[in-house]
Amino acid sequence: MIVGWRGGPFCGLAHATYIVVRNERAKLFGGSNVAAVIEKELLCKDFLTKSKKLLIDGKWVDAESGKTFETYNPATEEVLTRVAEGGKADVDKAVKAARKAFESGPWRKMSNAERAKLMFKLADSIEAHADELAQLETLDNGKPIKESRYVDVAQTIETFRYYGGWATKLEGETINANSDFFTYTLREPIGVVGQIIPWNFPMLMAAWKLGPALACGNTVILKPAEQTPLTALRIGELAMECGFPEGVINIITGFGADSAGSALANHMDVDKIAFTGEDKTGREILKASLGNLKRVSLELGGKAPNIVFADADIDAAVRGAITGIFFNQGQVCCAGSRLFLEKPIHDEFMSKLLERVGKMRQGQGMDEKTHIGPQVSKEQQERVLNYIDIAKKEGAKLECGGMAPEELGKGYFVKPTIFTGVNNDMRIAQEEVFGPVLAVIPFNNIEDVAEQANKTTFGLSGAVWTKDIKKAHRLAGKIKAGTVWVNCYNLLDPAIPFGGYKMSGYGRELGKHSIELYTNIKSVWVNLAE
Numbered sequence: 001m002i003v004g005w006r007g008g009p010f011c012g013l014a015h016a017t018y019i020v021v022r023n024e025r026a027k028l029f030g031g032s033n034v035a036a037v038i039e040k041e042l043l044c045k046d047f048l049t050k051s052k053k054l055l056i057d058g059k060w061v062d063a064e065s066g067k068t069f070e071t072y073n074p075a076t077e078e079v080l081t082r083v084a085e086g087g088k089a090d091v092d093k094a095v096k097a098a099r100k101a102f103e104s105g106p107w108r109k110m111s112n113a114e115r116a117k118l119m120f121k122l123a124d125s126i127e128a129h130a131d132e133l134a135q136l137e138t139l140d141n142g143k144p145i146k147e148s149r150y151v152d153v154a155q156t157i158e159t160f161r162y163y164g165g166w167a168t169k170l171e172g173e174t175i176n177a178n179s180d181f182f183t184y185t186l187r188e189p190i191g192v193v194g195q196i197i198p199w200n201f202p203m204l205m206a207a208w209k210l211g212p213a214l215a216c217g218n219t220v221i222l223k224p225a226e227q228t229p230l231t232a233l234r235i236g237e238l239a240m241e242c243g244f245p246e247g248v249i250n251i252i253t254g255f256g257a258d259s260a261g262s263a264l265a266n267h268m269d270v271d272k273i274a275f276t277g278e279d280k281t282g283r284e285i286l287k288a289s290l291g292n293l294k295r296v297s298l299e300l301g302g303k304a305p306n307i308v309f310a311d312a313d314i315d316a317a318v319r320g321a322i323t324g325i326f327f328n329q330g331q332v333c334c335a336g337s338r339l340f341l342e343k344p345i346h347d348e349f350m351s352k353l354l355e356r357v358g359k360m361r362q363g364q365g366m367d368e369k370t371h372i373g374p375q376v377s378k379e380q381q382e383r384v385l386n387y388i389d390i391a392k393k394e395g396a397k398l399e400c401g402g403m404a405p406e407e408l409g410k411g412y413f414v415k416p417t418i419f420t421g422v423n424n425d426m427r428i429a430q431e432e433v434f435g436p437v438l439a440v441i442p443f444n445n446i447e448d449v450a451e452q453a454n455k456t457t458f459g460l461s462g463a464v465w466t467k468d469i470k471k472a473h474r475l476a477g478k479i480k481a482g483t484v485w486v487n488c489y490n491l492l493d494p495a496i497p498f499g500g501y502k503m504s505g506y507g508r509e510l511g512k513h514s515i516e517l518y519t520n521i522k523s524v525w526v527n528l529a530e
């Protein structure tokens with residue numbers, strides 16, 4: 001099943017599972033100004049209250065340094081809770097545990113079917129805790145609760161189920177090379193895998209990483225982003241309850257550079273690193289991998305062209321443009337941050353787009369009526385506001401937004417922002433803003449737009465809106481990117497590969513391609529000669 005964010009903020013996704021109530025728990029969401037609070041109770045309250053440690057070798061332990069750090073609710077700027085701050089010493093311990101579990105633990109002896117069963121059990125457990133996890137994700141990241149529930153949690157469950165299925169379908173092959181030899185390949189797990197993930201889809205990125213790694217029989221050290229460590233820890237708890245053997249899943253919360261992240265990337269006994277995040281960090285990870293030439297897969301940034309031809313269904317394309325740039329507050333690597341409009345429809349499209357964007361409700365993610373929440377952190381809010389300044393100075397025309405909404409008071413919000421009159425060479429059209437900022441660029445014809453669309457260092461995704469199937473397929477073939485959507489945007493499915501061309505990284509996640517990332521192929525020659 002495809003679980004995507006199909007229609008944008010106005011698609012009427014929910015038959016709201018959430019009952020809107022006001023009660024004393026509103027305080028936990030930042031006080032009395034909150035319009036609505038979900039459901040009967042705050043399901044993640046117990047988890048927020050207790051101490052949050054590192055998961056090493058099946059046990060929850062404090063960091064060796066004893067240090068902890070704060071994680072914030074970006075909608076209120078208040079501290080949500082504290083989390084253990086893992087460092088190099090903790091990474092060393094986790095790698096040892098993962099190595100032991102890989103070489104000699106029950107994990108290696110388990111049948112594929114048993115491994116699959118554990119993964120299905122984890123998926124069921126996540127489903128049983130769906131509302132709690134959705135709340136936790138929204139509080140930690142800021143995203144609208146409906147998106148947490150219907151996108152992040154739903155796709156996390158799907159991903160574990162999808163890869164649970166793969167555990168029993170791993171295959172090598174026999175090859176008829178020479179009749180004097182019986183030759184075949186074995187598909188084997190790589191070993192100890194380090195996974196460093198970002199804050200924009202904290203739980204879903206954990207699932208994209210853990211799912212295939214576990215299905216293939218690897219052991220893992222997961223390093224969640226420092227801004228959003230909570231859902232990964234809760235999934236770690238659920239995994240332990242499900243019975244994953246000790247040392248198979250280790251979770252080290254902490255920071256990146258000169259800390260847990262770089263310790264993992266540099267570690268000589270880690271066989272592979274999978275990373276999602278900034279291209280600059282990707283380069284650091286790659287350099288760090290040189291010591292033992294560990295395998296690296298990188299899923300980095302994007303500056304996707306979202307291309308609308310004059311013959312498109314304009315209303316659908318308007319919704320697609322909104323989904324493309326404002327979903328998850330624009331903090332999406334495949335965000336449609338460059339909107340190319342064919343000249344004859346430019347003005348009509350813009351007036352429809354602006355009207356619709358004007359109706360978007362911005363507010364706290366816990367409010368079920370919210371379409372767009374805060375950016376994840378003050379740092380990200382400042383980065384986005386800085387890019388808005390840059391765009392103004394470059395001469396782009398501000399059509400809406402362009403600032404933090406004063407009426408919301410606290411929280412790291414940035415109003416949905418659109419610039420027209422953008423030239424594809426401007427910084428606002430070339431650099432990843434990672435926020436709700438759309439750059440609109442007019443174009444003349446398919447050749448013109450193909451050239452401009454590809455004039456970027458990135459190549460993660462793109463989209464084409466047209467009723468002409470020849471044009472759609474021709475342009476889909478020309479766009480240098482790992483994903484092209486035709487008359488839709490931001491659809492993802494665990495079965496469909498995702499990844500980048502050019503500086504958007506390499507390696508494909510999801511589908512059978514993730515299996516390639518987490519296995520080695522061994523060729524075996526058996527001499528049959530008389």
Ligand code: NAI
Nearest residue numbers: 197198225255256257261262277278281284300301333434
């Ligand atoms: P980042 O790439 O620095 O952080 C992502 C993860 O990498 C975090 O877990 C972090 O702790 C870790 N990390 C950071 N430096 C590291 C190092 N030297 N060695 C090992 N691990 C390290 O991203 P950041 O700084 O949070 O965001 C900056 C920009 O990156 C964003 O504005 C956005 O443009 C881009 N980004 C792209 C994402 C994507 O999905 N492609 C996700 C998050 C950020």
Ligand code: MG
Nearest residue numbers: 256277278281
């Ligand atoms: Mg960084």
